[in-house]
Amino acid sequence: MxxxxxxxxxxxxxxxxxxxxxxxxxxxxxxxxxxxxxxxxxxxxxxxxxxxxxxxxxxxxxxxxxxxxxxxxxxxxxxxxxxxxxxxxxxxxxxxxxxxxxxxxEAGPLPFTINAEDGVNEERRLEYRFLDLRRERMHRNIMLRSAVIAAIRSKMVALGFNEMATPILTATSPEGARDFVVPSRLNPGKFYALPQAPQQFKQLLMISGFDRYFQIAPCFRDEDARADRSPGEFYQLDVEMSFVEQEDVFRPIEKLMTELFEEFGNGRPVTSPFPRIPFRESMLKYGNDKPDLRAQLELVDISDVFADSGFKAFAGKHVRALPVPDTAGQSRKFFDGLGEYAVEHGAKGLAWVRVGEDGTLAGPIAKFLTETDVKTLTERLSLVPGHAVFFGAGEFDEVSKIMSAVRVEAAKRSGHFEEGVFRFCWVVDFPMYEKDEETGKIDFSHNPFSMPQGGLEDLETKDPLDILAWQYDIVCNGIELSSGAIRNHEPELMIKAFEIAGYDRETVEQEFAGMLRAFRLGAPPHGGIAPGVDRIVMLLADEPNIRETIAFPLNGNAQDLMMGAPTVLEEARLRELNIQLRKPAAPAKEKAGAKDSVARDTGAK
The missing domain is CATH 2.40.50.140 (Nucleic acid-binding proteins)
Structure with missing residues (x-):
């Protein structure tokens, strides 16, 4: 035996x-x-x-x-x-x-119970992660992750893709989130960067003549944690294809996601086909660019109705309405509860009206609405008895953020929310540029290596804020799984695109010398995407926090409590690396997520 x-x-x-x-x-x-x-x-x-x-x-x-x-x-x-x-x-x-x-x-005294979910705090769980992973739920999540990755590899090969590896030690990039840097002992004073994504390398593979590439790629970004983003490192299904347009990228990824979520989703229905939603439409209807389509309610822009209104709370502001049907049986508690929810998300309050049996409007702001306002709202919002309407007013971005959250919550509280489903969509037609609210500077809104939809002509003749790019996101249940794009593979077009964002030709030639040299020696049209593995597993496991699907994650402060990282280096090691430490200055207020939206080929942290 x-x-x-x-x-x-x-x-x-x-x-x-x-x-x-x-x-x-x-x-x-x-x-x-x-x-x-x-x-x-x-x-x-x-x-x-x-x-x-x-x-x-x-x-x-x-x-x-x-x-x-x-x-x-x-x-x-x-x-x-x-x-x-x-x-x-x-x-x-x-x-x-x-x-x-x-x-x-033999086991000594345990810091927490293994055979029960006893409410131990996350810091304790991460400190003893090897014990936490013995729990049935955690063990199941990690095995699900393993099975999902194995299925991805198998399905990608079946779709004609070839798995290839790209470097971990590479050069820093001025775009994207903050890099993690590694000192070079053999090159004093110089540093490698850990890749935020294999962006340039996968493009170079296409230029090298490999047609369909994929990789389960580790990526590293020095950015803050969120429920759907682990600090430090994450994994993505990195994909690139040659001689493709946008729909050519969508087809295999949509097939992969459909099969993956049907196989591991425990019978939950999957959207098919995935709807295409233009970015600006998504912002108006859903209040964000990652709409949760399980909520079966939509926002409506009614700013024009109140443009010259005597109702000061709405006059001259951006106003978004949220019609909610079938609320006749709802008590005042329903309306007050949504108002409190809106305040928790940054609103000063939440205006509302309800439609009575005779078609008249009642509610806190009904008395401020003229007959013309009521008629226009009734027609525009297709109001009938039993409807309620919630209103948000203010600056566009502020209203979008608040009403986006209210839309989903109102759907849940009113019975207009689908449970137990995976609702996918593609968000397309992203603007190429955006204006920095603080500096007024024009900057990239998404991925700087993307192809503008109108090519060089649009870059030279259009207002930068009106230029759209061949950029796209894949979203499931309000979670952005990935960003992607058709790449800008033409050197002069790329230089012009960066010039509009404030980078002169010399800087672009210097910072992206390798890419430009490759583009000038025969580059095919190409595009790709990189869905986040961690987020895919989080959705399939029905976990609210991404750390529950990663074997050994960092905590919210980017610390490994189990291994004690990051650590202090001894003086001898610092000398060997030619590094001298200095005390940090008083922390300056940094713009939250600075540059985080620029090189978002993954959006899958």
Missing amino acids: HRYRSHTCGELRASDVGTDVRLSGWLHNRRDLGGILFIDLRDHYGLVQLVARPGTPGNEALAKLTKETVVRIDGKVSARGAENVNPELPTGEIEIEVTEVEVLG
């Missing part, structure tokens, strides 16, 4: 009754019923019940051991009585009569 096991803890069945077996695993739980010990033994494959009767060597040994001690046991498979069968366990029809126990790894 094998030194540690003849079977795993999850494979024994009623057909194995009478078999002598050897198992190894962790002591998951223990119950003492009149001196008879019932032990749950756990390994990677499952759980099995052990029985150690009084007076046996197994009983004496197992009675003294703490939970999570690793043991090897010998025993015989026996059938459980009909009244003791556990239908929730694959091994629930049998148990093991223990004859011998060997301790392989």
Whole structure:
């Protein structure tokens, strides 16, 4: 018999009754019923019940051991009585009569309970992540991640893509989020950067003549954590294709996502085909560029209705309305609750009216509306008895942010929200440029390496804020899985695009010398995308926080509490790297997410 096991803890069945077996695993739980010990033994494959009767060597040994001690046991498979069968366990029809126990790894006092979700705080869980990963939910999430990545690889190869690796040590880039940098011992005073994404390398692969590339790529960005973004590092399905237009990229990715979410989504329906929503339409109808289409309500721009209104709260402001049908049975608590929710998201309040049985409007602002206002609103919003309308007014961005959140919450509270589905969409036609509110400077709004839709002519003749790019996002249930683009592969067009954003020719030639040299030696049209693996698994696992799908994530302060990173380097090591430290200056107020929206080929942190 094998030194540690003849079977795993999850494979024994009623057909194995009478078999002598050897198992190894962790002591998951223990119950003492009149001196008879019932032990749950756990390994990677499952759980099995052990029985150690009084007076046996197994009983004496197992009675003294703490939970999570690793043991090897010998025993015989026996059938459980009909009244003791556990239908929730694959091994629930049998148990093991223990004859011998060997301790392989004894466990001391535990910092938290493994066999129950006992509300331990996240910092503690991350400090003892190796214990946290023993929990059933966490183990299931990590195995789901493994299965998803294996399926992605298989499906991408079937779609005609070839997996290739790109460098981890590379050059810093002036665009995108902050780089993580690595000092070079052999080149004093110089630094490598860890790649924020393999953006330039995958384009260079296309220029090198490889037609369809993919990689499960590690990416590194020095940026703050969010529920859907882990600080430090993340993984993405990096994809690039040659001789393609936008729809050519959409087809294989849409097929991949549909199959992936159908395979691992536990029967939840998947949108097919994915609707295409222009960026500006998305901002007006949904209040953001990552719409949650499970919410079956839409915003309506009614700024013109109140442009010259005597109602000062709306006059001259951007005004967005949210019509909500079927609210006749809602109490005042429903309206007040949404108002409180809006305030929590930055609003000063939430104006509303409701449509009565006779078609008249009632509510806090009804008295301020003229007959013309009421008529126009009724026609524009297709109002009928039972409708309610919520209003947001102010600056465009502010109103969009608040009413975006109100739209989803109102849908949930009014029964207009689909649960248990995956609603995908493509957001397309992003503006090439945006204006910095503080400086007034024109900057890239998305990915600086994207092709403008009108080519050089638009760059030379149009207002920069009116230029659209061949850029796109893939969104599922309000989560941005990825950004992508058809690339700008023409040198002069690329230089002109950067000039509009304030980069002179010399800077562009210097910073992107490798790319420009490649473009000038025969570059095919190409484009790509990079869906975030972590976010895909987060959605499939139905987890609200991305860290629950990563084996060893950093905490919100980008620290590894288990390994103690980042660490302090000794003086000798600093000298070897030609580094001299200085005390940090008082922290300056940085613009949140500076440059974060520029090189967003992934959006999949």
